Amino acid sequence: MATTAAMTTTVDDSARDRAQAAAERAAIDASCRGPVLFFAASAIVWLLVGSLLALLASVKLHTPYLLTASPELTFGRVRMAHLQAMGYGWLSLATVAALLWQMCRLSRAELVYPKLLILAGVLWNIGQFLAVVGIILGDATSVEWLEAPAYAPPFFIAAVGIISAWTVAVFRRRREPHVYVTQWYILGAIFWFPWLYLVAQFMIFWSTAVGVVQPIVNWWFGHNVIGLWFTPVAVGTAYYLIPKIIGRPIHSYYLSIIGFWSLALFYSWAGMHHLIGGPIPGWLSSASTVGSMMMLIPVLAVAINHHMTMRGHFHRLRYSPALRFTVFGAIAYTLVSVQGSFEALKDFSEVTHFTHYTVAHAHLGVYGFVTMIMFGLFYYMVPRLTGREWASSTLIRVHFWCAAVGIAIYFAGLSIGGWWQGRMLNNPNVPFAHIVNYTLPYLFSRSIAGTLMTAGHLAFTVLFVMNVAGWGQQRAGGPTFFVEPPSASLSGPQRIGPRDL
Amino acid sequence: MTAVEIALFATVIGSMVLFGGAAVLALGWAFRSGQFDNFDRGAKSIFGPDEPIGEATDGFPDMNHERK
Numbered sequence: 169m170a171t172t173a174a175m176t177t178t179v180d181d182s183a184r185d186r187a188q189a190a191a192e193r194a195a196i197d198a199s200c201r202g203p204v205l206f207f208a209a210s211a212i213v214w215l216l217v218g219s220l221l222a223l224l225a226s227v228k229l230h231t232p233y234l235l236t237a238s239p240e241l242t243f244g245r246v247r248m249a250h251l252q253a254m255g256y257g258w259l260s261l262a263t264v265a266a267l268l269w270q271m272c273r274l275s276r277a278e279l280v281y282p283k284l285l286i287l288a289g290v291l292w293n294i295g296q297f298l299a300v301v302g303i304i305l306g307d308a309t310s311v312e313w314l315e316a317p318a319y320a321p322p323f324f325i326a327a328v329g330i331i332s333a334w335t336v337a338v339f340r341r342r343r344e345p346h347v348y349v350t351q352w353y354i355l356g357a358i359f360w361f362p363w364l365y366l367v368a369q370f371m372i373f374w375s376t377a378v379g380v381v382q383p384i385v386n387w388w389f390g391h392n393v394i395g396l397w398f399t400p401v402a403v404g405t406a407y408y409l410i411p412k413i414i415g416r417p418i419h420s421y422y423l424s425i426i427g428f429w430s431l432a433l434f435y436s437w438a439g440m441h442h443l444i445g446g447p448i449p450g451w452l453s454s455a456s457t458v459g460s461m462m463m464l465i466p467v468l469a470v471a472i473n474h475h476m477t478m479r480g481h482f483h484r485l486r487y488s489p490a491l492r493f494t495v496f497g498a499i500a501y502t503l504v505s506v507q508g509s510f511e512a513l514k515d516f517s518e519v520t521h522f523t524h525y526t527v528a529h530a531h532l533g534v535y536g537f538v539t540m541i542m543f544g545l546f547y548y549m550v551p552r553l554t555g556r557e558w559a560s561s562t563l564i565r566v567h568f569w570c571a572a573v574g575i576a577i578y579f580a581g582l583s584i585g586g587w588w589q590g591r592m593l594n595n596p597n598v599p600f601a602h603i604v605n606y607t608l609p610y611l612f613s614r615s616i617a618g619t620l621m622t623a624g625h626l627a628f629t630v631l632f633v634m635n636v637a638g639w640g641q642q643r644a645g646g647p648t649f650f651v652e653p654p655s656a657s658l659s660g661p662q663r664i665g666p667r668d669l
Numbered sequence: 670m671t672a673v674e675i676a677l678f679a680t681v682i683g684s685m686v687l688f689g690g691a692a693v694l695a696l697g698w699a700f701r702s703g704q705f706d707n708f709d710r711g712a713k714s715i716f717g718p719d720e721p722i723g724e725a726t727d728g729f730p731d732m733n734h735e736r737k
Contacts, residue, residue: 185718346714347704375676415724421712488727557730
C-alpha cells in the first residue's frame with residue numbers, strides 16, 4: 169500500500185515537473201512570438217520577390233531579348249536586385265527570426281519589450297525596400313554584396329544594432345546556466361555581422377580605400393557575410409533542431425565546441441580566394457587558400473557530429489518535415505564546404521573561376537544549405553508560436569520535393585556546364601561564341617530548376633499564410649504541449665493564452 | 670600618411686585587436702565559468718522534463734503516431 173502511494177507521488181511529481189517545463193517553454197515562445205513571426209513573414213515576402221527576380225535573370229541569360237525595352241529590367245539590375253532580395257531580405261530576416269527564437273528558448277528567458285524588435289524589423293524592411301527599388305532604378309553601387317544605394321545602409325545599421333543588443337539582453341537574462349553550442353554560434357553571428365557591415369561600409373564608401381584595397385575589403389566582407397552571419401546561425405539551428413526533434417543529445421558535444429571555435433578562427437581568412445588570379449598580393453590569396461583548407465576542420469566536425477547523432481534515426485526523415493529539411497541542409501553544408509575548400513586551390517580556380525561553376529557552388533551554399541535549414545526551422549518553429557499545425561502535409565511534400573529537386577538540377581547543370589566552360593575558356597583555340605552557345609542548355613536547365621524552386625516557395629507561402637491566419641487544426645498531442653499546464657505554475661497567467669498550449 | 674589613410678589603418682588594426690581580443694576574452698570566460706567542464710551535461714541541456722531524451726518532438730501534421 170505504502171509503495172503504491174509513494175509511486176503515485178512520484179508520478180504526480182514528474183507530471184508536475186513536465187507541466188511546469190511545458191508552461192515555461194510556452195511562456196518563452198509566447199513572449200517572442202510577435203517579432204519572430206514578423207521577421208519570418210517579411211523574410212517570406214522577400215523570398216518570393218527574390219524568386220521572381222531570379223527567374224527573370226535566369227531566363228534572360230538564354231533568351232537575351234526578353235524585356236530589354238526598359239533599363240529597369242536589364243540583366244545587370246535584375247540580378248543585383250535578386251541578390252539584395254535574397255541576401256538581405258530572405259536569408260538575413262530568416263536568420264534573425266531563427267536566432268531570436270532560439271536565443272530565447274536556449275537561455276530560457278522571455279523576450280522583454282518585443283515591440284522594439286518589431287521596430288527593428290520595420291527599419292530593416294524599409295532599408296530593404298529602398299535597396300531593391302533603388303537597384304532597379306539604377307542607383308546600385310558596383311560592389312557585390314553591398315549593392316544597396318547609399319540611402320539604405322543606415323536602416324540596416326540601426327536595425328542590426330537593435331537586434332544584436334536585444335539578443336545580448338536575452339542572453340544576459342538567461343536562467344539556463346549552460347551556454348549551448350547554438351548560443352555560441354548566435355552570439356558569434358550577432359557580434360560579427362555588425363562589425364563586418366560597418367567596416368565594409370566605412371572602408372569602401374565613407375572613407376574610400378583606394379586601389380586593390382577596395383576589392384580586398386569587398387571580398388573580405390562578401391565571403392564573411394556568408395561564413396560569419398548565415399553559416400553560424402544555420403549550423404547552430406541544425407545543432408538545436410536535430411537533437412531536439414529526434415530526442416537524442418548530440419553525438420559529441422566536445423566536437424561541436426571544437427567546430428565553433430575553429431570556424432571562428434579560420435573562416436574570416438577565406439575571403440581572398442575570390443580574388444585568386446586577380447591583381448592582389450600573392451601572399452594574400454595564398455593565406456586564403458590555407459584558411460579555406462583549414463575550414464575542413466569545423467566542417468568535418470559538424471558533418472561527423474550530425475551524422476552520428478542521426479544514426480539509427482534516419483527513418484524519421486519520412487515523418488518530420490522539419491527534420492527532413494534540416495538534415496538536407498546539413499548534408500549540403502558538408503558538400504558545399506568541402507567543395508569550397510578545394511575550389512580555393514589555385515589549380516582548381518584556374519578552371520572554375522569566373523564561370524557558372526562558381527554560381528552553382530554559391531547556390532548549393534545559400535540554398536541547399538542555409539535556405540533548407542531555415543525552411544526546416546520554420547516548419548518546427550511556426551506551429552509552436554501560433555499554436556496551429558500545418559494545414560496540409562501534401563503542400564509540405566510539394567515544397568520539399570520542388571526545393572530538393574530544384575537545387576539538385578541547378579547544381580548539377582551549372583557545375584557541369586561551368587566546368588567545361590572554364591576548360592574551354594583556358595583553351596585559346598576555342599572561339600568565344602562557341603563557349604557561349606555551349607552553355608545555353610545548362611542555362612536553360614537553371615531556369616527549369618528556378619521554376620521548380622519558385623513553385624516550392626509558393627507552396628510554402630500558402631502554408632505559412634494559412635497557419636498564421638488560423639487555418640489548420642489546433643496543435644495538440646505533441647510532447648511540447650503534452651500536458652495542460654496548471655495555472656499555478658505559470659510565471660504570469662497573462663502571458664499564456666489558450667493558443668499557446 | 671593622409672588623414673584618410675590613418676583612419677583606414679586605425680580601422681584595420683583597431684578591429685583586429687578589438688575582435689581578436691573579444692574572442693580571447695570570450696574563450697577565457699567560458700573556461701573560467703565552467704562551460705567546458707562537463708560536455709555530457711552540456712549536450713543534454715536542451716532537454717527538460719516535458720521534452721525528455723528519447724522522445725521525438727515532431728512529425729508530419731497528419732502522422733500523429735510518430736509523436737507518441
